[in-house]
Amino acid sequence: MIGPEFPAVLGAAARGDEEAFGRLWHDLQPRLLRYFMVAVPTAAEDLASETWLAVVRGLDRFRGNEPAFRAWVFTIARHEVLDWRRRAARRVTEAVTMNGLPEQAAPDDPAAAALEDLSTRAALAVVATLPPDQAEAIVLRVVAGLGVDQVAGIMGKRPGTVRVLTHRGLRRLAERLGADRIWGVV
Amino acid sequence: MDADDASPAEMRRRPDPHADPLALDEETAERLLAGQLSPAQAPPRYAEVAALLAAAAAPPTPEELAGKAAALAELRAVTHAHAAIPRRAARPAQRRRVGLVAAVVAGALVTGGVAGAATGHLPGPVRDAARSILSTVGGAEPATPVTSGPASTPRASTPGSAGAGQGPASTGATGRGPGTTGAAAAANPNLEKLCRAYLAGEGAEQGGKLDAAAFEALARAAGGKERISTYCETVQPKESKPKKHQQPAPPDDPGPGQGPGGPSPSSSGDNNGQGDPQADRP
Numbered sequence: 001m002i003g004p005e006f007p008a009v010l011g012a013a014a015r016g017d018e019e020a021f022g023r024l025w026h027d028l029q030p031r032l033l034r035y036f037m038v039a040v041p042t043a044a045e046d047l048a049s050e051t052w053l054a055v056v057r058g059l060d061r062f063r064g065n066e067p068a069f070r071a072w073v074f075t076i077a078r079h080e081v082l083d084w085r086r087r088a089a090r091r092v093t094e095a096v097t098m099n100g101l102p103e104q105a106a107p108d109d110p111a112a113a114a115l116e117d118l119s120t121r122a123a124l125a126v127v128a129t130l131p132p133d134q135a136e137a138i139v140l141r142v143v144a145g146l147g148v149d150q151v152a153g154i155m156g157k158r159p160g161t162v163r164v165l166t167h168r169g170l171r172r173l174a175e176r177l178g179a180d181r182i183w184g185v186v
Numbered sequence: 187m188d189a190d191d192a193s194p195a196e197m198r199r200r201p202d203p204h205a206d207p208l209a210l211d212e213e214t215a216e217r218l219l220a221g222q223l224s225p226a227q228a229p230p231r232y233a234e235v236a237a238l239l240a241a242a243a244a245p246p247t248p249e250e251l252a253g254k255a256a257a258l259a260e261l262r263a264v265t266h267a268h269a270a271i272p273r274r275a276a277r278p279a280q281r282r283r284v285g286l287v288a289a290v291v292a293g294a295l296v297t298g299g300v301a302g303a304a305t306g307h308l309p310g311p312v313r314d315a316a317r318s319i320l321s322t323v324g325g326a327e328p329a330t331p332v333t334s335g336p337a338s339t340p341r342a343s344t345p346g347s348a349g350a351g352q353g354p355a356s357t358g359a360t361g362r363g364p365g366t367t368g369a370a371a372a373a374n375p376n377l378e379k380l381c382r383a384y385l386a387g388e389g390a391e392q393g394g395k396l397d398a399a400a401f402e403a404l405a406r407a408a409g410g411k412e413r414i415s416t417y418c419e420t421v422q423p424k425e426s427k428p429k430k431h432q433q434p435a436p437p438d439d440p441g442p443g444q445g446p447g448g449p450s451p452s453s454s455g456d457n458n459g460q461g462d463p464q465a466d467r468p
Contacts, residue, residue, distance in 0.1 A: 029246075049257075053260065170219075170232070177235060
């Protein structure tokens with residue numbers, strides 16, 4: 001979060017002020033990378049880069065406060081993911097399965113890996129083992145720091161649906177991690 | 187219809203830990219998501235989940251912030267490209283590619299400390315800068331000036347006006363430019379982007395796909411325009427080859443058009459009723 005200075009920072013960034021833009025980037029780039037790590041781990045860096053290109057181009061036309069800005073950036077990010085998947089679907093020569101994308105990134109036993117060494121990357125790999133909608137809703141809430149309504153807007157779902165998705169995701173994570181504990185994996 | 191809508195009731199049920207050890211009420215779920223519950227504070231079966239979410243939302247790592255210089259360069263490039271290549275950038279189907287090409291060209295503009303590119307011709311210092319950057323990669327002949335007009339044919343070079351001995355970056359107006367030593371470091375990402383743009387248009391008439399000046403720059407780096415494909419195969423990182431740029435930009439470019447029409451202060455400002463519980467998180 002940038003806080004009270006946000007309007008000034010946004011305005012300066014829109015005028016091409018690099019330091020101001022750097023602050024926006026510093027605040028959101030790690031969150032974007034983590035979002036993409038869950039959604040399309042093989043292209044996280046690229047999609048983040050594409051997202052910033054779109055942000056830069058639209059910066060001077062954006063109006064809104066910091067939460068709205070963050071939601072806007074993640075709306076663009078989500079479009080990048082959807083575009084990427086559409087293109088992936090067209091690349092028939094490549095053995096990329098649409099639905100298998102998040103799972104592909106997971107290490108052999110991500111849950112165990114995450115609890116041994118709670119690195120962010122490992123934690124995201126565990127989240128990525130959830131059904132895609134649940135994983136996305138949780139990442140947008142937890143990593144992007146967005147509220148239920150914002151996530152609902154970004155995902156094109158109702159707030160109640162987002163609550164259900166995150167709730168189910170949390171449960172499933174608890175099941176998964178608890179099972180590992182019970183079976184002595186951790 | 188969204189099947190998920192069927193059961194918000196599962197959250198409203200009063201949790202009965204005896205019947206369901208994983209029961210989670212909505213408030214606890216909310217606090218978990220907001221990072222307000224440490225593993226010790228979380229319900230017993232959710233301690234690991236709390237730890238997991240905390241790791242997912244941990245402060246940024248240096249690795250994640252490593253791309254800042256490149257991002258700023260991109261900002262610089264796009265900002266300048268707005269002024270330099272307005273007509274072409276305005277064509278939606280080409281926006282993505284032009285952005286990449288413009289990034290390279292405008293990057294050279296900044297490096298050379300030249301602001302007035304509105305004529306559509308690359309000024310001499312820019313050509314020199316481009317040549318210097320490219321010559322560090324090898325294959326180029328530094329003595330021959332890069333062609334000027336974007337609209338001219340790639341090989342229609344205009345020697346004489348270039349002042350071939352002129353240094354490219356010098357210190358620039360800002361002192362922030364990469365300078366001659368930084369030029370080498372900047373070369374590969376730039377060429378990589380050019381190659382991406384080039385490969386995106388492969389199979390079509392290249393002159394129509396790449397800005398002529400950028401194409402010429404690429405040809406010089408490759409040692410001839412017929413060798414660009416081969417050259418780009420080597421410049422492109424393996425994993426980035428099958429990327430998006432082989433496909434046309436989608437019609438629903440989420441870029442500027444998305445802007446103010448999307449989330450607005452009234453629709454998504456402070457209406458989540460929770461403020462920002464994660465203000466101190468990354």
